[in-house]
Amino acid sequence: PGRDEILVCIEAAGLCHSDLSVINGDRPRPVPMLLGHEAAGRVMELGAGVDDLAVGDRVVLTFLPRCGDCAGCVSNGRTPCAKGSAANNAGTLLSGERRLSRESGAVHHHLGASAFATAAVVDRRSVVRVDSDVPADIAALLGCAILTGGGAVLNVAPPAPGSRVFVVGLGGVGMAALLVALALPDVSVTGVDPDDRKRETAR
Ligand SMILES: [Zn+2]
Ligand SMILES: [Zn+2]
Incomplete structure (x- = not known):
């Protein structure tokens, strides 16, 4: 993980209709893209600058990270984050970087999460910590359906x-x-x- 990022071991992930909408083209996204955005897992590694989480914490991934500074973030918190939305549309993490690749080149992130994987590097602002006694398959649902x-x-x-x-x-x-x-x-x-x-x- 880079600065303000974390590595998460994915414990549970749900298949959401938004994933299917990327597959069938209803929701055009840059490809190739690693899907999966409704998930929970454990923090495996902290990037520089992340001091409010600990390795082992259970976290829920969120599909729209908040930068905390843009007009959408500083108003009532119910308007989408401009920077987060731009990153999601570009298929990057909030930093604008990609941490996924394959031999033939870059792979895009899905909504800052890309959780159909054993592990994912995500921005700190793409997760919310939950108590460890919340089962992972229940916690995952908090990330989108709930x-x-x-x-x-x-x-x-x-x-x-x-x-x-x-x-x-x-x-x-x-x-x-x-x-x-x-x-x-x-x-x-x-x-x-x-x-x-x-x-x-x-x-
Ligand atoms: Zn969803
Ligand atoms: Zn923002």
């Missing part, structure tokens, strides 16, 4: 007590929205999905 579905409920349309929330689609993101909504006081949820198994799981 923050996308749960974040929509909490930040975009926070339901008042007495509200009923309607969730369309009970995949990973929909289930996260459902669970977060049910955790709020006096909120009920109606979920719809054409798949019997998903409806059964939601019940």
Whole structure:
């Protein structure tokens, strides 16, 4: 790892629709690219300048690193980081560097994570530390499905007590929205999905 970067041993990674959208071209990205952005792991090595993590810490990877300085970062924290977005579009880490390669040349990073691997070098600002007793396969979901579905409920349309929330689609993101909504006081949820198994799981 370079300055402000860490090496993470990947313990669990989920396959997200955003990965599939890169594969089928719906979301054009520079190629070749190592996919995988919903993951958790253990810190194996600290780069220079990283003093708020320890080797062995469990971390969740996040798909949009925050530089902390741009207009998006210094406002309310809900506007995407300009530098992080630019790095994601370019297929680099937040520094603008790439740490992946193969014989024929560079390999691009996927959303600063590239977690479909045994280990990944990522920017310090691409991870959030979690307690070690959070199982890795649960922690990984915090990196995309939970923050996308749960974040929509909490930040975009926070339901008042007495509200009923309607969730369309009970995949990973929909289930996260459902669970977060049910955790709020006096909120009920109606979920719809054409798949019997998903409806059964939601019940
Ligand atoms: Zn995702
Ligand atoms: Zn920023």
